[in-house]
Amino acid sequence: MSAKYNLSRGDSPLVVSMPHCGEALGPFAGRMTAAACQIADTDWHLPRLYGFLTDLDATVLSAEFSRYVIDLNRDPSGKSLYPGQNVTELCPTSTFAEEPIYKPGEEPNSVEVRERAETYWHPYHTALMAELERVKAMHGYALLWDAHSIRSHVPRFFDGRLPDLNLGTNDGASCDLVLAEQVYAAAREAAGFTSVLNGRFKGGYITRRYGSPLDDVHAIQLELAQVTYMDESHPFAYREELANKVAAPIRRMMEAMLAWRPEVAKLKSSA
Secondary structure: OOOOEEEEOOOOOEEEEEOOOOOEOHHHHHHEOOOHHHOOOOOOOHHHHOHHHHHHOOEEEEEOEOOOOOOOOOOOOOOOOOOOOOOOOOOOOEOOOOOEOEOOOOOOOHHHHHHHHHHHHHHHHHHHHHHHHHHHHHHOOEEEEEEEEEOOOOOOOOOOOOOOEEEEOOOOOOOOHHHHHHHHHHHHOOOOOOEEEOOOOOOOHHHHHHOEHHHOEEEEEEEEEHHHOEOOOOOOOEOHHHHHHHHHHHHHHHHHHHHOOHHHHHHHHHO
């Protein structure tokens, strides 16, 4: 069986998590439907889109296995991120288009879900926690960027077309407010792209679990509309010209994050 995740270490305070870019279905593929095997709900091509991260000396943790195997950005207890709204499970049984992921009778039972959590979910989160602690020990604080992308139209989750750049800080709870505003300012300055802070996507489990300003860990999620850099229908091709255009403001947002210093923020808050 292949590695559960991919890790590239950097020495800046920035740790980038890509929990939904994995494409492997492993031993579960034979139990899945033809629709599921297209893995349409993947956060496609994110390592390629974020290729500039080596220039930022960032640590990058990315999933190897598909979110259809297990969703690394869900609470392992099964608690919903958005109570009352339509959401997918820890081990999803339907696609975003509400097609069945498994052939009849092949859905994972509760025992299998727990086994998958031990095999795939926990190693990723153990690695993420270790990297946040490592860079925090080096710098006194850690910056977590949780990178996601999604089709611009998904009626199951939201009406109409999604804005291009969807930043989430769990309504301000996952990072310093000055830091969030600096990053959002860079998003607003991105010509030709729409943006929102804490709109439909406020941050998933990773942003909420690890983002803790009081503990000097500041987390921001970006949910990127896929129409900005790729074809949203099968075979989900990467569009180099489009991707280069949107990668530039993403980089500027991350540079704004790196330019922030907790000492300055503390001085402003006490003034």
